Amino acid sequence: MLVLGIETSCDETGVALYDTTRGLVADALYSQVELHERYGGVVPELASRDHLRKLSPLVRQLLDESGHTLQQLDGIAYTAGPGLIGALMTGACFGRSLAFALQIPALGIHHMEGHLLAPLLDQTQTPPEFPFVALLVSGGHTQLIQVDAIGEYTLLGESVDDAAGEAFDKTAKLLDLGYPGGPRLARLAEQGTRGRFRFPRPMTDRPGLDFSFSGLKTHTLTCVKQLRETDQLDQQTLADVAWAFQDAVVDTLVIKCKRALKQTGLKRLVIAGGVSANQHLREQLRSTLQGMGGEVYYPAPAYCTDNGAMIAYAGACRLLAGQQDQSPPPALRPRWPLVELQGLA
Ligand code: ATP
Ligand code: MG
Numbered sequence: 128m129l130v131l132g133i134e135t136s137c138d139e140t141g142v143a144l145y146d147t148t149r150g151l152v153a154d155a156l157y158s159q160v161e162l163h164e165r166y167g168g169v170v171p172e173l174a175s176r177d178h179l180r181k182l183s184p185l186v187r188q189l190l191d192e193s194g195h196t197l198q199q200l201d202g203i204a205y206t207a208g209p210g211l212i213g214a215l216m217t218g219a220c221f222g223r224s225l226a227f228a229l230q231i232p233a234l235g236i237h238h239m240e241g242h243l244l245a246p247l248l249d250q251t252q253t254p255p256e257f258p259f260v261a262l263l264v265s266g267g268h269t270q271l272i273q274v275d276a277i278g279e280y281t282l283l284g285e286s287v288d289d290a291a292g293e294a295f296d297k298t299a300k301l302l303d304l305g306y307p308g309g310p311r312l313a314r315l316a317e318q319g320t321r322g323r324f325r326f327p328r329p330m331t332d333r334p335g336l337d338f339s340f341s342g343l344k345t346h347t348l349t350c351v352k353q354l355r356e357t358d359q360l361d362q363q364t365l366a367d368v369a370w371a372f373q374d375a376v377v378d379t380l381v382i383k384c385k386r387a388l389k390q391t392g393l394k395r396l397v398i399a400g401g402v403s404a405n406q407h408l409r410e411q412l413r414s415t416l417q418g419m420g421g422e423v424y425y426p427a428p429a430y431c432t433d434n435g436a437m438i439a440y441a442g443a444c445r446l447l448a449g450q451q452d453q454s455p456p457p458a459l460r461p462r463w464p465l466v467e468l469q470g471l472a
């Protein structure tokens with residue numbers, strides 16, 4: 128079964144072809160980063176218009192370059208939420224119309240299920256077996272989920288305020304690193320002196336699996352202000368602050384992952400979402416899980432942030448199980464709790 132996946136929930140237009148026997152056969156991504164950069168964040172209306180402009184040529188390119196035709200498609204999966212409503216609508220209308228014209232099934236996919244299943248796309252590593260604990264760390268979500276099977280999700284804990292990626296982006300902004308700041312902050316932190324500053328690990332001193340990252344951002348701001356006022360904020364010091372921030376976020380995530388594994392008695396941890404591209408997080412989790420006799424799985428770097436491949440894959444799993452949009456198709460969900468999803472059976 129050959130499935131076209133379409134991702135347009137935010138500021139990346141992602142399309143991909145996933146074949147249920149051959150695996151991922153092609154993918155293409157167009158990032159709108161330059162478009163939104165001068166506004167310091169994503170402008171929803173501009174995002175929708177740009178998806179609309181890019182979708183058709185990108186799908187054409189995907190098919191041509193991989194030597195496929197529209198007629199070979201067996202199904203279309205598109206992101207139905209959560210995300211920006213206008214952006215979701217462009218991908219959904221495009222996908223549904225194309226499926227209607229080709230008389231093949233279409234299916235709306237949960238963006239976070241896409242992220243969650245992205246490590247299973249990687250044909251170079253053995254995929255994690257179910258059940259496992261998943262740490263979803265992206266621009267809009269920080270969640271610990273027990274995954275018993277596709278669609279069988281139990282929420283173990285989540286952020287009560289900012290998501291980890293959001294904290295990275297906002298902190299980067301106040302360090303004048305521009306937009307999108309997360310990866311830039313991580314790069315700057317690589318030059319930082321370990322241990323010169325130590326930032327708090329929020330909510331680790333009490334039981335539970337919830338997170339809070341907004342205080343860390345304020346802590347960084349206060350620290351930077353003091354350094355600036357005393358004329359100590361040179362480039363190296365800025366990198367040292369970046370390191371301290373990153374280390375605090377990573378350490379907090381590691382502590383809660385350990386707790387979640389202990390609580391569930393599971394040994395496998397999957398990390399996904401944009402922040403799972405963070406090298407320090409990957410290293411820390413790898414060594415922690417090694418020490419526990421467990422294993423950590425993560426997507427290839429290109430599939431940590433938004434992409435069409437993860438939607439094609441999640442769609443292929445569900446379409447293969449016979450699921451598809453009914454007529455009329457369900458409404459798109461700008462907000463959509465992952466635990467509301469149904470399994471494959
Ligand atoms: P969501 O998936 O929750 O709807 P999103 O789609 O905007 O949100 P993603 O595309 O999964 O989020 O990830 C983007 C986020 O990942 C941004 O906040 C970005 O700063 C962060 N990010 C990307 N690379 C890194 C990195 N190396 N270190 C830290 N953060 C990173
Ligand atoms: Mg993005």
Ligand code: FE
Pocket residue numbers: 238242265266401432433
């Ligand atoms: Fe995302």
